[in-house]
Amino acid sequence: MWKKTPNSRIEMPEYVERSYHEALVNALAHRDYLVNGSEVHIDIYDDRMEIYSPGGMPDGSLIQERDPLSVPSTRRNPVLADVFNRLGYMERKGSGFEKIISGYEFQVNYSEEKKPSFRSDRYQFTVIMPNLNYGVENIDISDVNSDVNLWSQIKEAINENPKVTQRELVGKLGVSFRQIQQNMAEMVSTGEILRIGSKRSGHWEVLK
Secondary structure: OEEEOOOOEEEOOOOOHHHHHHHHHHHHHHOOOOOOOOOOEEEEOOOEEEEEEEOOOOOOOOHHHOOHHHOOOOOOOHHHHHHHHHOOOOOOOOOHHHHHHHHHHOOOOOOHHHOOEEEEOOOEEEEEEEOOOOOOOOOOOOOOOOOHHHHHHHHHHHHHOOOOOHHHHHHHHOOOHHHHHHHHHHHHHOOOEEEEOOOOOOEEEEOO
C-alpha cells in the first residue's frame, strides 16, 4: 500500500524487509542442525508471516515467557554465525530481536497490536510478524504534517543530536508523537533521513 501526500507518497508495506531478513538469517544461523526431518520454512497467511526453525532456545527457556530485548546473545552454531557476519548479514554482538521489533516500530502504519512476537518450545522457534495492512481498510494519515518547516526542525534536531528519540522530539518541537512518528516515516520513505542501527543504540542521519 501507499498513500499520496502533498510532497510525495508514503510507502506502507505489508511486511518490513529489515525484520523478515533478520528473522530468516537468525533462523538459518541458529537452528539446531541435529534435528532430522525438519527444516527452516516460511509460512505466509493473510494476517501474518511465520518463520520457523528447528530447535528451541539454547538454554531451554521459553522465549514467550521472557523479554526478547533482554535475552543475551547465544550462538548455537558459532562458525556459521561468523560466516554470516563476514558476509554482512548479521552482527557479532547479537541484536536480532531488537532489529525485528524496531523495524516494525518505524513504519507509518504500525500499531501496538502489529508488534512481532516470538514462540518457542524444546523443539522449535517461531517468529510471528503481522501483516501491517491486514484488516485496515483506510489508514488515517490526516495528521501527517508534511510542512517543510517541521521537516527542517526535525533535521536540525538530528544534526544537533543524531541519537535524539522521537519522544524527545515531541517535547522539543511541541507536536504530537503521532505527527513525529508519521513525518519521520515519510522522511525515511523519501530518502530525507536514514536510521542507522537499532532503535535503542542506533542513530539518525540527514541525507538531504
